[in-house]
Amino acid sequence: MxxxxxxxxxxxxxxxxxxxxxxxxxxxxxxxxxxxxxxxxxxSRGGLAEAYAIRLADDLVDHVETALAANIGDAQASIRKGLASYFRDSAQDPLVQSLLLGEVKLDLLRLITLDAGPLIAHATERLSTVVQRSWIALTPAQALTFAHALVRLAISYIPTPPPADHDAPAELGRVFSPYVAAVLAERELR
Known part of the structure; x- marks a missing residue:
């Protein structure tokens, strides 16, 4: 609290x-x-900013979890919708806007680039748990692979948002859904 x-x-x-x-x-x-x-x-001030950034990473996981629950059986839609809502909300977040506007804030930029280890580890662990418990039901190793890659890519879009005519969530959905499909197909063969 x-x-x-x-x-x-x-x-x-x-x-x-x-x-x-x-x-x-x-x-x-x-x-x-x-x-x-x-x-x-x-x-410290840096610790406060890191805690705030971790809360933003939690938002990423929450958006993907909601999209997975709303799109059972459709990995591409789950990923696309989860990331679309995350990108929309993070773009409106005042800390992200502060990072992107005005003078360069190296302390904030480092939080999501060079010093992003704690942020990535936290979000990866949470997302890994989510995809293990979701309809996808990935194994711990599969979930870790999926979550780590998705988190790293999603966070990379914060300091360098895609152009307005580029649909990054759809693109990432197309990249990640074949992995989910392959895992599900392999499971059915057993």
Missing amino acids: LRTAILDAMRELLLQRDWSKITLTDVAAGAGVSRQTLYNEFG
Whole structure:
């Protein structure tokens, strides 16, 4: 609850001003906690940004999970719809907008590129569990392969969104659905 309140306060501040203009004192005041509580919970400004980015990665997993449940038997539609809603929502997120607009924010850019290990690991683990429990029912090894590749690609679209005339979710659906189809076909042969 505390982390959620702090991250929500950060989001509200990002709706008002750029990441570079927000201090930990601002976030603490917005969340109704002390600055020391922020340091205890996140360690630093970078830790706060990382926690926020992990929440965005959780959104990716949530979107794919919802799409899988709504498109049983259709991997291509599941992936396409899950990624389409994730890309739409992440493009509107104020931290992502702060990253893409105005002056370069190397700390944010590093979070989703050079220092993306924790973000990728977290989202991969969650998505792997989702696809194991979904109608696809991948094995742990298959789920890890699928989730790791999908997460890495989805996150790479954040700092470099595709052109408006390029349907990245449909393209990724076409790339990943044959993997799912092959796994399902192999399972039927057993």
